[in-house]
Amino acid sequence: MTQVRLPRPGARPRARHLVGVLAVAVLAGCAAPDPLTPMVSGTYTTRPMTDGAQIISPTDSPPPEPPPLESCGGLASLRPGPQPPPGQMPPGGSLAEIAGRGRLIVGVDQNTNLFSFRDPTTGTLQGFDIDMAKEIARDIFGDPTKVEFRLLTSAGRFSALENNDVDVVVHATAITCERARRVGFSTEYFRAFQRILVxxxxxxxxxxxxxxxxxxxFIDTTSLDTVQRVAPDATIVAVRDWDDCLVIMQKKQADATSTSDTLxxxxxxxxxxxxxxxxPMEGEEHWGIGVNKFKDDLVRFVNGTLERIRADGTWMRMYDRWIAAPLGPVAGPPPATYGD
Known part of the structure; x- marks a missing residue:
């Protein structure tokens, strides 16, 4: 049992002493400010930067404008063949490997609200890109839940495909000629425009x-190169995750954010x-689903899923659920372009 010690009869109150102790404690707390981050220019808050953030000074040599996708056929994907029924993948090849494993492994992130984010109530991944991944799994297994999501950074998307760590990447990825030399892309599944948030x-x-x-x-994205081309006199704060820019602006460590209008x-x-x-700061962004460069059967199968969801209204239902409120209605999904 806890003992309570009563004051001795005739003892003098200690309130004045306690006030002095509290005052010393408060002063001690005030004497230990947060560590400061050196300012680059302007009048910005000096609180610590987000982990992994990089400061990139204005440049006299902005990156060259990327070649148009038409010059390399970047938008022209592989035409889908006859789509096998769910649960009946042909033997051999990547589809049989996925079916034998019993789940589709999809690279995503968890910090892109509306597209791929972790619901704070359920703890599950939600969003347009998550639903897209589930539609591919639906066509392979007849069950949209047979998906294993692996969290990737923007910089790690392409190496994960090249190393066969994931089957597909659905990660708000713009198709470029340089990227199309590294990995295979589906037909365009979403179209965006880079703008400015203030x-x-x-x-x-x-x-x-x-x-x-x-x-x-964001580090290792087309958005960074675009900012350097359009505003070479700007100082860039490059971060690893989409939400980091929101935090940095809330802390008044940046004046603006620039990336796809959807993000x-x-x-x-x-x-x-x-x-x-x-x-828009430059031209359109055409988003594609990434696949290993040597898995043509999987690229064709993913394009078959995209053909289905364009035709049966699934794409529009996904858009209306996640994107229509902030960005407004669209006439329909981007059309497919094939190179064969």
């Missing part, structure tokens, strides 16, 4: 206003104090 009331209204500002974007809309859905401004 706090409401910001004086930034378009790409021309980014000169001399700090702009957050920016996902950030706005988490904090309505921000808004998307300005016209």
């Amino acid at each position: 706090p409401k009331g910001s004086d930034i209204t378009g790409p021309a206003d980014l000169a001399g500002k700090r702009v957050c974007t 920016l809309a996902a950030l706005v859905s988490q904090d309505p104090h921000f808004q998307i401004v300005g016209p």
Whole structure:
């Protein structure tokens, strides 16, 4: 039993002593500020940066504009053949390997709200890209739940395919000629435009206003190269995960964020104090599902799934569920382009 010690009869109160102790404790706490991050320019908060963030100074040599996809046939994927019924994958090849394993292994991330994020209530992965992966599994097994999701960074997407760590990558990935030389891509499954996110009331209204500002974007993505081309006088804060840019802007460590409008809309859905401004910074972004370069049978099968969901209304139902509210309605999914 806990003992309670009573004051001795006639003892003097100790309140004054306690106040002094508390005052010393408060002063001691105030004397230990958070470690500071050196400022690059401007008047930015000096709280520590997000783990893995990189500061990239303005450049006199911005990266060259990428060649148009038409020049390398980057949008022209492999035409689907006859789609085997679920549970009846042909022997040999990658489809038989997936069927024998009993699950489709899909590379995704968990920080892209609306597309691929972890629901805080259920702890499960949700979003447009997650539903897309489940549709592929539905066509292989007849069961959309037979998926193993593996979390990848943007930088790790392509090596995961090359090393056969995953079967497919559904990770908001823009098709480029350089990437198409490394991995196989499905036909386009989503179209986006790179724009700018700023706090409401910001004086930034378009790409021309980014000169001399700090702009957050993502390591090893086409978005970073675009910012350097369009705004070479901007300082870039490059981060590893999409949500890191939201945190950095909330901490006033960057003036703007630039990436696909769809991903920016996902950030706005988490904090309505921000808004998307300005016209697209460059041309369209064509997103594809990534597959190992040497697995043509899987590329054709994924394209068969995309053909189905375009035709039976599944794509539109997915869009209306996840994307229509922040970005508005669309006439339909992007059309397929085949090279054979």
